[in-house]
Amino acid sequence: MSKSNVAPSRMQYLSFQLGGLEYGLDFSKVKECRVLKSLERFASEGEIISGVAVSRGVIMPIVDMRVAVAGSAPVAPPLTDVIILQLSNCVMGMVVDGVTDVVWLDATQIQAIPGAGAVEYLLGLGECDGRRLILVDIDRLMSIRRVGGKGAVQAA
Template sequence: MHQQTLAAPQQFLAFTLGGLEYGVDYAAVQELKVFSALERFSSDGEIIGGVALSHGVIMPVVDLRAAFAAAFCAPAPDTDVIIVRVPAGLVGVVVERVTGVLRLYPEQVVPLPGAQPKADYLIGLGLAKGRRLILIDIDRLMSVAPAAPRQVA
């Protein structure tokens, strides 16, 4: 885990995965969609999993539910997808449900207890308004090789 200190208040988009609440930097969010609204990419009439179109741009779609829980479950039509901009381009991130936007101040972000050093995509634990968000550095998470399930907390 890397401890990123916020220099100023920062907004995070909050969402749920497996009963826990997470947050990503709101500045990285391009748009929000429901899974059923994604335009699916197909080849020879067959839908290709893990790929979608957004405004004519082909992008990978990563299911964070499977990455963090190490178990696959098919998305429901109302499952939320966060489209984020990372250095490699746009990526669709499948989550259970988006819960809002929170502004966090530097003093509201603390180290995540028990986080392993390899989990450098975990920023820390955001504490605000009675909520606890596991803060994710989406750029680092999307640059990690998917060799094993991810540490969730």
């Protein structure tokens, strides 16, 4: 088996809260975490794309995941977190309810999510210190786009 086909035995995940649940994403995709108010933002806001911002000279779209999950964004408290992501094809910001911490998980701590087999961006359910994290493939999640009517999505 080639090295690229071997899953790492232990991975680091950034955990964050969104809509009352806790999620985790591959920490190697995270460039930095910023407070929403600290970003220089411009351009108009849309439904899920909450505008365009500049962070350390990089212009990037900001996706408000609170809108994607809840349907509408709550009023942003002063310390709302933005996770700046380096995806395979772009840099973007993702607004979440809050960043929790960084955790290490090995394969024995990750289980399949019952009934989520067809959802390609869900990697599994990680358990760490009594907490459960919904693990997401952030590249796949951010490549989903809306088509046609409300709620219809397809992979880009």
